[in-house]
Structure formats: structure tokens, C-alpha cells
Amino acid sequence: MKTKNTLIIAALTGLLLSGSALNSFAQDTNVSVENTKSASDNLSILQIKPMQFRVSYNNPVSNTVAVRILDTENNVLFSENKRVNTNYLKYFDLSTLNDGTYTFEITDGKEKASQSFDILTTTSRVVSSIN
Numbered sequence: 001m002k003t004k005n006t007l008i009i010a011a012l013t014g015l016l017l018s019g020s021a022l023n024s025f026a027q028d029t030n031v032s033v034e035n036t037k038s039a040s041d042n043l044s045i046l047q048i049k050p051m052q053f054r055v056s057y058n059n060p061v062s063n064t065v066a067v068r069i070l071d072t073e074n075n076v077l078f079s080e081n082k083r084v085n086t087n088y089l090k091y092f093d094l095s096t097l098n099d100g101t102y103t104f105e106i107t108d109g110k111e112k113a114s115q116s117f118d119i120l121t122t123t124s125r126v127v128s129s130i131n
Contacts, residue, residue, distance in 0.1 A: 062109035068105045
């Protein structure tokens with residue numbers, strides 16, 4: 001009985017010390033721009049921390065820009081129409097999104113710029129031995 005308890009404690013300790021960790025990261029998959037190239041030149045998406053992005057759009061043609069985040073089935077996860085003078089700037093925390101491909105899309109008058117990215121969760125495990 002004592003040996004069985006010792007083995008259970010050793011197994012649980014090994015699990016706790018194994019260093020199992022989950023990491024999520026985003027990766028750009030492509031950039032697509034419709035209508036004019038100037039829209040893509042104005043769009044900047046920067047990952048500042050894991051799963052946190054800074055989206056900026058400079059020198060808009062119109063006074064209002066439409067910003068959306070879409071999933072692979074073109075479901076709108078976020079939508080905002082924002083009045084701007086010289087630029088649009090917003091920080092996004094996407095840590096709650098599941099693995100998949102998503103797209104930032106900005107519409108400026110008749111111009112549209114979009115950038116897609118993948119969210120992938122990786123698991124890393126460390127094996128340790130307890131003697």
C-alpha cells in the first residue's frame with residue numbers, strides 16, 4: 001500500500017514538473033488589396049505582444065473608415081465605422097479567438113485593404129525523470 005501511494009505521488013509530481021505549456025501565435029498568411037494599391041500602403045498591422053495587434057490606417061481618402069475582423073467563413077467578428085481625420089489607430093486583443101484563419105479588413109470610401117493571418121496553438125512538453 002505504501003509503495004502504491006509513493007508511485008501515485010511520484011506520478012503526480014512528475015506531471016507537475018513536466019513543464020507542459022501552451023503557446024498561441026499569429027502568422028500573416030497573405031495580404032490582398034482590392035481596387036487600388038494606395039489602400040494597402042496605408043494599412044499597417046503590427047503584433048505588439050502575443051495575440052495583441054496594433055492596426056493603423058493612415059491618410060484615408062474619406063472621413064469615415066469601416067474596420068472589420070472576419071473568420072474563414074466571412075462571419076463578422078468585429079465591425080466598427082470610425083470617423084477619422086488623418087489616421088485610424090486601434091489595439092486589438094485576439095487571445096480569445098480559436099485556431100483558424102482571420103482577416104483584418106479596412107474600407108476607405110471605395111478602396112479596400114485586407115490582411116489575413118493564422119492563429120495556431122502549439123503545445124510543448126518537457127519530459128523529466130524522477131528516480
